[in-house]
Amino acid sequence: MRKVVVGAAQMGPNQKTDTREAIVTRMVALLDQATDGGADLVVYPELALTTFFPRWYHEDRAAADGWFETEVPNAATQPLFDRGKERNVAISFGYAEKTPEGRHFNTSILVDKDGTIVGKYRKVHLPGHVEYEPESSHQRLEKRYFEPGDIGFPAWRTMGGIFGMAICNDRRWPETYRVLGLQAVEMVLIGYNTPSQNQRPGTEGADKRLFHHRLSVQAGAYQNSTWAVAVAKAGVEDGHHLIGGTLIVNPHGEIVAEAKTERDELLIHECDLDETAFGKATIFDFGRHRRVEHYGLIASQGPAIPPPEAAESESVLDRSFDELKHGYSHTLGV
Ligand code: ING
Numbered sequence: 001m002r003k004v005v006v007g008a009a010q011m012g013p014n015q016k017t018d019t020r021e022a023i024v025t026r027m028v029a030l031l032d033q034a035t036d037g038g039a040d041l042v043v044y045p046e047l048a049l050t051t052f053f054p055r056w057y058h059e060d061r062a063a064a065d066g067w068f069e070t071e072v073p074n075a076a077t078q079p080l081f082d083r084g085k086e087r088n089v090a091i092s093f094g095y096a097e098k099t100p101e102g103r104h105f106n107t108s109i110l111v112d113k114d115g116t117i118v119g120k121y122r123k124v125h126l127p128g129h130v131e132y133e134p135e136s137s138h139q140r141l142e143k144r145y146f147e148p149g150d151i152g153f154p155a156w157r158t159m160g161g162i163f164g165m166a167i168c169n170d171r172r173w174p175e176t177y178r179v180l181g182l183q184a185v186e187m188v189l190i191g192y193n194t195p196s197q198n199q200r201p202g203t204e205g206a207d208k209r210l211f212h213h214r215l216s217v218q219a220g221a222y223q224n225s226t227w228a229v230a231v232a233k234a235g236v237e238d239g240h241h242l243i244g245g246t247l248i249v250n251p252h253g254e255i256v257a258e259a260k261t262e263r264d265e266l267l268i269h270e271c272d273l274d275e276t277a278f279g280k281a282t283i284f285d286f287g288r289h290r291r292v293e294h295y296g297l298i299a300s301q302g303p304a305i306p307p308p309e310a311a312e313s314e315s316v317l318d319r320s321f322d323e324l325k326h327g328y329s330h331t332l333g334v
Contacts, residue, residue: 222253225279
């Protein structure tokens with residue numbers, strides 16, 4: 001048994017006017033509640049220190065820099081680091097990172113029980129757009145304010161297991177979990193801020209969003225035989241609603257805990273990392289079952305490319321094995 005007691009610390013809304021200090025005070029209260037409940041690890045949401053500011057358009061991109069941290073820990077977050085060390089608990093949280101070179105990332109870190117930052121992840125899959133979309137009722141400007149992550153999907157050994165991180169939109173992409181799965185990951189920590197309104201009203205509401213959220217996290221956990229802890233910032237921020245649905249999913253893809261509110265809410269669950277072993281040794285024994293020679297398109301092709309229109313007389317049997325083997329992009333010479 002390699003038990004890690006996880007505290008999934010869902011946060012309610014952060015308003016534009018909330019100070020970092022006031023937000024960190026809430027985070028410390030959640031940490032206290034978690035450690036009172038025996039937690040070894042507390043997981044917080046994406047962009048935990050601010051409102052979800054990519055909903056706001058700034059013509060001058062530098063005007064958004066106030067939402068970014070130039071270093072962590074810093075004065076605002078030191079109380080959280082101090083409390084974690086004092087209470088001997090690991091923490092993970094997301095924030096907007098501005099590097100000394102002036103680059104901008106949507107970042108999360110993993111801090112071990114003695115306050116050392118043992119892992120950093122920068123969000124790879126950035127949804128939305130760069131420019132203001134006048135036709136959209138809601139702006140999604142992550143591509144304006146952040147660069148795609150430049151450190152891939154690393155996994156780290158800590159707390160007696162193998163941990164990885166992902167952020168929000170990443171959880172919708174199977175590649176995220178598989179790259180971590182190929183590092184034998186045993187627990188994936190995922191913070192998210194997911195709006196319930198779409199840019200084009202009426203296409204899908206909170207219920208569909210929650211369904212896709214659960215589906216994505218459960219699938220990723222099951223298909224890589226790993227625990228997954230997905231933690232929301234939820235509720236109405238500056239008039240804009242974010243879904244809740246904080247989840248802990250076991251390596252069999254089962255939801256073992258789920259938040260009921262859209263406020264600060266803590267889930268606690270005792271996770272046995274050894275529960276990942278069965279799937280990794282049987283149905284998802286990657287070494288025994290995966291056939292990488294057929295997966296080339298996944299890492300070599302960005303967009304979907306449909307097969308060519310078949311000529312009248314042509315049958316698939318007329319295509320060379322080479323064409324079939326390499327997929328249609330080879331045929332199209334792209
Ligand atoms: N938010 C959303 C997410 O992927 C989104 C963006 C919402 C995409 C709904 C698709 C549908 O959960 C972030 N921050 O990535």
